[in-house]
Amino acid sequence: MPAKHAILSASSSARWMACPPSARAESKMEDKPSIFAAEGTLAHAWGEYFLRQKYLPGTGVEPEEEMDGEMSEAVRFYVDAVSEVFEAEKAKGNHPFISVEQRLDFSPWVPKGFGTGDAVIVSDGTIEIMDLKYGKGVLVLAKDNPQLRLYALGAWWTFKDIFPFKNVRMAIVQPRLNNLDKDTLTVPELRSWGYMVKEKAALAWNGDGHRKAGPHCRFCKCRDTCGVLSRYLLDPVTGKAAETLTDDQIAEIILKAGDIKKYLTDISDYALAKAVDNGKAWPGLKVVEGRSVRKISDEGKAADVLKLNGYNDIYKPQTLKTITELEKLCGKKRFGDLMKDVIIKPKGKPTLVPASDRRPEFVSDDFDDSVL
Numbered sequence: 001m002p003a004k005h006a007i008l009s010a011s012s013s014a015r016w017m018a019c020p021p022s023a024r025a026e027s028k029m030e031d032k033p034s035i036f037a038a039e040g041t042l043a044h045a046w047g048e049y050f051l052r053q054k055y056l057p058g059t060g061v062e063p064e065e066e067m068d069g070e071m072s073e074a075v076r077f078y079v080d081a082v083s084e085v086f087e088a089e090k091a092k093g094n095h096p097f098i099s100v101e102q103r104l105d106f107s108p109w110v111p112k113g114f115g116t117g118d119a120v121i122v123s124d125g126t127i128e129i130m131d132l133k134y135g136k137g138v139l140v141l142a143k144d145n146p147q148l149r150l151y152a153l154g155a156w157w158t159f160k161d162i163f164p165f166k167n168v169r170m171a172i173v174q175p176r177l178n179n180l181d182k183d184t185l186t187v188p189e190l191r192s193w194g195y196m197v198k199e200k201a202a203l204a205w206n207g208d209g210h211r212k213a214g215p216h217c218r219f220c221k222c223r224d225t226c227g228v229l230s231r232y233l234l235d236p237v238t239g240k241a242a243e244t245l246t247d248d249q250i251a252e253i254i255l256k257a258g259d260i261k262k263y264l265t266d267i268s269d270y271a272l273a274k275a276v277d278n279g280k281a282w283p284g285l286k287v288v289e290g291r292s293v294r295k296i297s298d299e300g301k302a303a304d305v306l307k308l309n310g311y312n313d314i315y316k317p318q319t320l321k322t323i324t325e326l327e328k329l330c331g332k333k334r335f336g337d338l339m340k341d342v343i344i345k346p347k348g349k350p351t352l353v354p355a356s357d358r359r360p361e362f363v364s365d366d367f368d369d370s371v372l
């Protein structure tokens, strides 16, 4: 069934701004439910509940589903980040106003555009929009973030007649990456960005413009069949390859390697699902049964038989769960506190990453500076 949410949503704005026809094309495709989306929804529900309890008592409903340790810690990080802004405004003698899960209408710029501000704090001359990101797969920054800017336009539009404010502050709160990132614009700067986005939104709304691939394709629902994305990712490997690759070509392949690997997995999954679920025949391909691994169907019975026949050394020693699983159980901070004496972090292997990566450059222990 086609999606029911806004065609030009704020969360997909980086995509439809860069590739305007993607919005209409995506709206005809089915949403795929994901465990990550369900986790994010639960974290937001708990964040909303705690903020309401603290600042808007009597207005919230406790979510029915419990949180694990990791989520509980992440929600605390978010609630603390919001509270810090609110309390700092109060300490300055201002009279801040907070709204949670606030509907923000940015339709004056984007046709039928609306979104939800997780926490919006209006204070003396400034409005702050705080957006909780529960995911940890991709670091999200506030600077030049079109989703936050659309929320900011919506917040300005919603509150401009009640609270005169000059600046908008936009914050990403991404607890599982320990990321609290902020950007500030004056209202005129925000509005001038709004003029630019309005043109792009009109193109996207009408399904005009040209497809353009880039990092924004990562979550596009059209990616499985998009030829523009395929050319963008694979041309460096197949299209432009001269007899000997240039340094630029090698660097381009490495820069895109993660996206290329993901693309190859996605397109294989897509083709397999079509073949199995819809009986689609792909030229030159067929579906076979994959390699299967033998399994013991009844461990108790197997153990009894082995012991009866004199084999007693049949159990593995007890092993700890992985660090990721234990962190999920206890919460990252509590786990870190409890395990501080027993966790070691060996030096990582050298890895090629984009020059813009925040990590400092690798220095080899083997480097002999006596030769300098």
Ligand code: SF4
Binding pocket: 015, 019, 021, 022, 025, 211, 212, 213, 214, 216, 217, 220, 221, 222, 223, 226, 227, 228, 229
């Ligand atoms: S996958 Fe294709 S349609 Fe989707 S954003 Fe990328 S280029 Fe546009």
